[in-house]
Amino acid sequence: MTSVAADLTEVRAAAELLGFALARRARPVEGGQYRALLDRYRSELRFRDVVDTMAEGLGLEVLGTPRSGLVLAPDPAGPFATRLGDLRSTMDADDRLVFGLVLIGIAAYAYPTDADFDDPETRLVEVATIDGFIRAALGTLGSLAGVEGSAEERARAAAQVYADLPQLITTQTGRRARGCTLKAVEDVCGWLVEQGAAREAASLGPDTFHLTDRFRLLVADSAGGGALDALRDLRREDVP
Amino acid sequence: MTGAYGGVVSPAADASARDRWRALALTDPVSRLVRNAAHAGIDDDEYDLRLLALAAVDIVVGSMGFAREATLDDVVDELAGLAARMAPHRPDQARDVAQTVVRGLLNDAHEQRRFTYRFADLGAPGEPARWEAYSFRLLSLREAEYGPVLVASDQAVTLFLHGLDVDLEDADRALAHVLQRQLDDRRFDAAARTAAQAERTSVGMSAMLAELLDATRRDVGSHDWEREVPERLLRARRHVESRIAEDDRLLEHVQGGLDAETSPEVRAVSGRIVDLLGRARQVHLDLERRLVGAREVFLSAQVRQRLARRRRLRMLALREELLLPVLELPRAEAALVASAFADRALGVSVPRLVRFDDLVDALWAPPRAREAAEPEIELVPDVDVSDDVQRYPEQVVAAAREVLGAAADGEVRLSELLAAVPDGPDAAEVTELVLLSALWAFAPDVAAEAEGEVAAEVDVLAGGIEAERADELLDVPGVGGPDLVVRLRGGATGATEMPAEPADVLFVDVHGDAYSDAYSRETVS
Numbered sequence: 001m002t003s004v005a006a007d008l009t010e011v012r013a014a015a016e017l018l019g020f021a022l023a024r025r026a027r028p029v030e031g032g033q034y035r036a037l038l039d040r041y042r043s044e045l046r047f048r049d050v051v052d053t054m055a056e057g058l059g060l061e062v063l064g065t066p067r068s069g070l071v072l073a074p075d076p077a078g079p080f081a082t083r084l085g086d087l088r089s090t091m092d093a094d095d096r097l098v099f100g101l102v103l104i105g106i107a108a109y110a111y112p113t114d115a116d117f118d119d120p121e122t123r124l125v126e127v128a129t130i131d132g133f134i135r136a137a138l139g140t141l142g143s144l145a146g147v148e149g150s151a152e153e154r155a156r157a158a159a160q161v162y163a164d165l166p167q168l169i170t171t172q173t174g175r176r177a178r179g180c181t182l183k184a185v186e187d188v189c190g191w192l193v194e195q196g197a198a199r200e201a202a203s204l205g206p207d208t209f210h211l212t213d214r215f216r217l218l219v220a221d222s223a224g225g226g227a228l229d230a231l232r233d234l235r236r237e238d239v240p
Numbered sequence: 241m242t243g244a245y246g247g248v249v250s251p252a253a254d255a256s257a258r259d260r261w262r263a264l265a266l267t268d269p270v271s272r273l274v275r276n277a278a279h280a281g282i283d284d285d286e287y288d289l290r291l292l293a294l295a296a297v298d299i300v301v302g303s304m305g306f307a308r309e310a311t312l313d314d315v316v317d318e319l320a321g322l323a324a325r326m327a328p329h330r331p332d333q334a335r336d337v338a339q340t341v342v343r344g345l346l347n348d349a350h351e352q353r354r355f356t357y358r359f360a361d362l363g364a365p366g367e368p369a370r371w372e373a374y375s376f377r378l379l380s381l382r383e384a385e386y387g388p389v390l391v392a393s394d395q396a397v398t399l400f401l402h403g404l405d406v407d408l409e410d411a412d413r414a415l416a417h418v419l420q421r422q423l424d425d426r427r428f429d430a431a432a433r434t435a436a437q438a439e440r441t442s443v444g445m446s447a448m449l450a451e452l453l454d455a456t457r458r459d460v461g462s463h464d465w466e467r468e469v470p471e472r473l474l475r476a477r478r479h480v481e482s483r484i485a486e487d488d489r490l491l492e493h494v495q496g497g498l499d500a501e502t503s504p505e506v507r508a509v510s511g512r513i514v515d516l517l518g519r520a521r522q523v524h525l526d527l528e529r530r531l532v533g534a535r536e537v538f539l540s541a542q543v544r545q546r547l548a549r550r551r552r553l554r555m556l557a558l559r560e561e562l563l564l565p566v567l568e569l570p571r572a573e574a575a576l577v578a579s580a581f582a583d584r585a586l587g588v589s590v591p592r593l594v595r596f597d598d599l600v601d602a603l604w605a606p607p608r609a610r611e612a613a614e615p616e617i618e619l620v621p622d623v624d625v626s627d628d629v630q631r632y633p634e635q636v637v638a639a640a641r642e643v644l645g646a647a648a649d650g651e652v653r654l655s656e657l658l659a660a661v662p663d664g665p666d667a668a669e670v671t672e673l674v675l676l677s678a679l680w681a682f683a684p685d686v687a688a689e690a691e692g693e694v695a696a697e698v699d700v701l702a703g704g705i706e707a708e709r710a711d712e713l714l715d716v717p718g719v720g721g722p723d724l725v726v727r728l729r730g731g732a733t734g735a736t737e738m739p740a741e742p743a744d745v746l747f748v749d750v751h752g753d754a755y756s757d758a759y760s761r762e763t764v765s
C-alpha cells in the first residue's frame with residue numbers, strides 16, 4: 001500500500017469489520033453495522049485498502065465478500081491459523097489421513113468445475129452420498145503416481161486406510177460409532193459447521209448439510225493437488 | 241504547621257523550615273552518589289557527577305508525557321556521551337560513570353526504594369522532638385511498550401527546574417522582567433537563554449501534570465485534590481495565561497527588532513528567538529489543553545473508583561473482598577462471579593480460521609521417520625536401556641582389556657596396571673575402567689552374576705579376574721585406599737575373604753563421581 005495516511009475513524013471501522021468477520025456467528029443483516037461496513041468495503045476502494053492492509057498485518061487475507069459476510073483466511077504462521085491441536089485432539093495418524101480425504105472428497109463433490117467456484121448457489125451434501133463418492137474413487141486414488149512423502153503418496157495411503165475401514169459400526173444406542181467411514185464423514189461435516197463452512201439442513205433431512213460461501217471460497221483459494229484434481233475429474237464424469 | 245523550631249529561632253524562619261529542609265534533603269541523593277562513586281573507582285576530579293545527575297533528570301523530564309519517553313538505554317547513552325567529553329582520555333570508563341549516576345538516582349543501593357530522611361519536628365518549646373520521615377524518589381523505572389523508560393518524580397522535576405523549592409509563579413514573573421529588560425537592552429543571546437528556560441518551565445509543569453493525572457487515574461486518592469492540586473492547577477493556569485500573553489508581546493517585540501535596522505548578528509539571534517518563541521508557545525498551549533481536561537480526569541476517576549462498582553481487581557483486596565465472600569455464596573451466585581472472573585482472567589481468545597491447502601497439508605503430513613529407527617534400538621541386547629548412557633567407547637574397552645591382560649601372566653598389582661595405561665586422549669577413561677574392573681573383581685555383584693545378567697559379558701575385563709587386598713596404599717591421583725593384587729580367577733592360592741563393603745577398601749573419585757557410579761558402569765560390554 002502506498003503511504004497514504006489513513007483516517008483514524010476509517011481504521012476503527014476497518015477493525016470493526018474484521019472483528020465481525022472473525023466472529024463466525026455475526027451475520028451482515030440489513031440495517032446492521034456489519035452490513036453497512038461490508039457494503040462500504042465493496043464500494044469504497046480506499047476503505048478496502050485500509051481493511052486489506054490491516055488484515056495483512058494481523059496475518060489474515062480477505063478471500064471474498066459474499067452476502068454472508070467477509071471471508072478471511074489465515075496466514076499459516078499467524079495467530080489465527082488452525083493448528084492440528086485445534087481439531088479433535090485424539091486423532092491418530094490414520095484419523096488424520098481420513099479427515100483430509102473426506103475434506104477433499106466434499107470439496108470435489110461440491111465444486112467439480114472451476115465455474116462452480118464463482119457460482120453462489122449453495123451446494124448440498126449428504127453424509128452417505130459423500131461416503132459413496134469417496135468409496136467409488138478409492139481405486140483412482142490408489143493408482144496415483146507419486147514418490148514417498150509426496151501428496152499423491154499420502155493420498156494413496158489415505159485411500160488405503162479408508163478402504164480398510166468398515167462403512168458402518170453402530171453403538172448400542174444405534175448411533176454411528178467411531179471407526180467407520182460414515183462417522184468420519186459426519187465428523188468432518190460437524191467440524192465444517194463449527195467453522196461456519198457448512199450448515200445443517202435439518203429441514204431437508206438428517207445428515208444433510210449445505211456448504212456455505214465460506215467453504216466455496218476456501219476451496220477456490222486452494223491450489224489443488226493430485227487427489228483433489230483426480231476426484232474433481234471423477235465427479236465431472238458423473239455430472240455432465 | 242506547628243513550627244519546626246517551636247518558635248526558637250524566629251517566626252519567619254520557623255514557618256518555612258520544613259520546606260527548606262525538604263529542599264535540602266532532595267539534593268542529598270546526588271551528594272551521596274558522588275561519595276559512593278569514589279568506591280566504584282570513579283574520580284570526582286575527572287567527572288562532574290553532579291552535572292551528569294542534573295543532565296539525567298533533564299533528559300528524562302524533556303520527554304515525559306510524550307509518545308516516546310526516554311528509555312533507560314537512551315539516558316545511559318547520552319550520559320555516557322557527556323561523561324566521555326569530561327574525560328576524553330578514559331573512553332572505557334564513560335559508560336560506568338553513566339550507569340553509576342543513573343543507579344544513584346534510582347537509589348539502586350537500596351533496591352530502588354524511596355530515599356528516606358528523618359526530619360526533627362521540635363514543636364512547642366520544652367517538648368521532645370517528633371521525628372517525621374520524609375521519603376521521595378528522583379527517578380523511577382516503568383515498563384513501556386518499547387522497553388523500560390525512566391520517569392522523574394514531582395520532586396525531581398522541581399529539583400530539575402530550580403534546584404530548590406521555589407514558587408514557580410514568582411520565578412516566572414522574575415524571569416519575565418529579566419527578559420523584558422534584556423530585550424530592551426538588545427541582549428538577545430541572554431534573552432534566548434531565558435526564553436528557553438521559560439519553555440522548560442512549561443515542559444516541567446506539563447510533565448508534572450501528566451504524572452499527576454496518571455496517578456489520579458490509577459488512584460484518585462494519590463493526590464490531595466481538595467487543596468494541593470487545585471492550587472497547583474491554578475498556578476499552572478496563571479503561568480500559561482501570562483506566558484501566552486507575554487510571549488505574544490515578546491514576539492512582537494523581537495519581530496520589531498527584526499523589522500528595525502539591526503546588525504546581521506542581531507537579526508540572526510532575533511530569528512532564533514522567534515523560532516524558540518513559536519515552539520514555546522506550542523508547549524504552553526499543550527500545557528493549557530492538559531489543564532482544561534485535568535478536573536474532568538479527576539471527576540471521572542472519582543466516579544469510577546469511588547462511586548461506581550469496582551471493576552478492576554487491583555482495587556480489591558483479593559482475599560478479603562473477593563475469595564472469601566465468594567466461598568460463602570450459594571453455588572449459583574458463586575458461579576456467576578467465578579465465571580465473570582475467569583472470563584476476564586483468561587484474557588484474549590483467538591478464533592481459529594482455516595485455509596484449505598494448509599489444513600490438508602497438515603493432516604496429510606508424512607509421519608516423522610521414526611518407524612525405521614525404532615526396531616534397531618530394540619536389537620541392542622542390553623537389558624536396561626537407561627544404563628547405556630554411560631557406555632565406554634570401543635577403543636577404551638580394548639585398551640583396558642590389553643592392560644588387564646597382564647594378569648594372565650600371574651599376579652600383578654593394581655598400581656602396576658594403572659602405571660601401564662598408555663598415554664593418549666583416552667588415558668583417563670582407560671584408567672577409570674581398569675580401576676573399576678579391579679574393583680568389580682574384588683567385590684563382584686554375585687546376585688547379578690547368578691541371574692546371568694553379567695555372565696554373558698564376563699571376560700577378562702569384568703569377571704575373569706579376581707583381586708585381593710594388598711598391604712600398601714595406592715598412590716594414584718584421585719584414588720585412595722589400599723592397593724589390590726589382581727590375578728586370573730581361580731589361578732592362585734586360597735579363597736579371598738569376602739569384604740564387607742567395597743567402599744571401605746577403595747575409594748574412587750575419578751570425575752568427582754561418587755562410588756555408586758561405579759556400578760552403573762560395571763556392565764561394560
